[in-house]
Amino acid sequence: RASLATRVGRRAAGARRAVAARLVAGRRDAPTDASSDPGGAPDAASRREATRVSAFVAGLAPKTLRYGDDPAQLVDVYAAPGGTNATVAVVHGGFWKRKWDRASTQTTSLVPFFLDRGFDVALIEYRPRDVATWPGPEDDVAAALDLLAETREILVVVGHSAGATLAVQACERSRKARACVAVAPVPDMAAGFASKLSDEGDAVARYLGGAPRDEPEAYAAASLPATLTTPTLLVSCARDAISDTKNALIVS
Numbered sequence: 001r002a003s004l005a006t007r008v009g010r011r012a013a014g015a016r017r018a019v020a021a022r023l024v025a026g027r028r029d030a031p032t033d034a035s036s037d038p039g040g041a042p043d044a045a046s047r048r049e050a051t052r053v054s055a056f057v058a059g060l061a062p063k064t065l066r067y068g069d070d071p072a073q074l075v076d077v078y079a080a081p082g083g084t085n086a087t088v089a090v091v092h093g094g095f096w097k098r099k100w101d102r103a104s105t106q107t108t109s110l111v112p113f114f115l116d117r118g119f120d121v122a123l124i125e126y127r128p129r130d131v132a133t134w135p136g137p138e139d140d141v142a143a144a145l146d147l148l149a150e151t152r153e154i155l156v157v158v159g160h161s162a163g164a165t166l167a168v169q170a171c172e173r174s175r176k177a178r179a180c181v182a183v184a185p186v187p188d189m190a191a192g193f194a195s196k197l198s199d200e201g202d203a204v205a206r207y208l209g210g211a212p213r214d215e216p217e218a219y220a221a222a223s224l225p226a227t228l229t230t231p232t233l234l235v236s237c238a239r240d241a242i243s244d245t246k247n248a249l250i251v252s
Helices: 002-029 044-058 110-115 136-148 162-174 189-194 203-208 216-222
Strands: 063-066 074-078 086-091 120-124 153-160 177-183 232-235 249-251
Touching: 044 110, 074 136, 086 110, 086 136, 086 162, 110 120, 120 136, 136 153, 136 162, 153 162, 162 177, 162 232, 189 203, 189 216, 203 216
Parallel strands: 086 120, 086 153, 153 177, 177 232
Antiparallel strands: 063 074, 074 120, 232 249
C-alpha cells in the first residue's frame, strides 16, 4: 500500500496540471446553450459546467472493456496521465432504466475529478431493467469488477442511487475492491416499493418483477445485507426526495 501511495503521489501533480489545462480550455470554449445536457442540471451555471465537463470527457479516448455479449456489458476506462492502474470504478444510477447510463453528466463529472488526483477511472455500464431484471444488473457490475481486477487495483467503487445499491452488492460478491462509497442507495427494497421510488413510481417493482408479496425472496436478496465485508461508506441527503436511506452516515 505504501508503494501504491508513493506512485500515486509522484504522478498526482503532473496529472493535475494536465487535467487542469484541459478543463481551463473547456471552460473557455464551452457553449452557453446546454439544452442537450443529459444530466438535467438544475440551473444555468450547472448546465454550463455540465457542458464543459462533457466536452472535456468527449476529448478523451477511453479503453473499452467488454465483460459480456450484450452491448451494455462494457466498461470505459480513462487513464490518468502517467497512471498507476490504481482505479476508481463508478456505477451510475437512474432507476435501472435505459434512459440513464454512464454518459450522464452526474457520472462523467467524476472523470476529471479523479483523473486530477492521479487515479484511473472506470465507468461501468450494465443492462437496463427492460433487458435484464434483477439479478441481471447486479451480476453485470460484479462481472465488471472481476474483469477490471485482472489488470488493475480497484481502490474504491463509487455508486449513486440504484447504482449505489448495485455497487455495494457487487463489492460483496466480487471482493475485488478495497472499499465502496454508496451515495443515496436503496437499502431496503420493500421500503423503496412502498415509497413508490422513481419518476414513475414503479422502479422497484419493475426491477424485481413484482410487488414484495409476489417476489419476497428477490426483495430480500436485492436489499443491502445487514453485515458488509467490504469497508463501505453509505451517504444520504437529509432532503433527498427520491431515495431515503434513513441513515445520514454509516461506516461499515
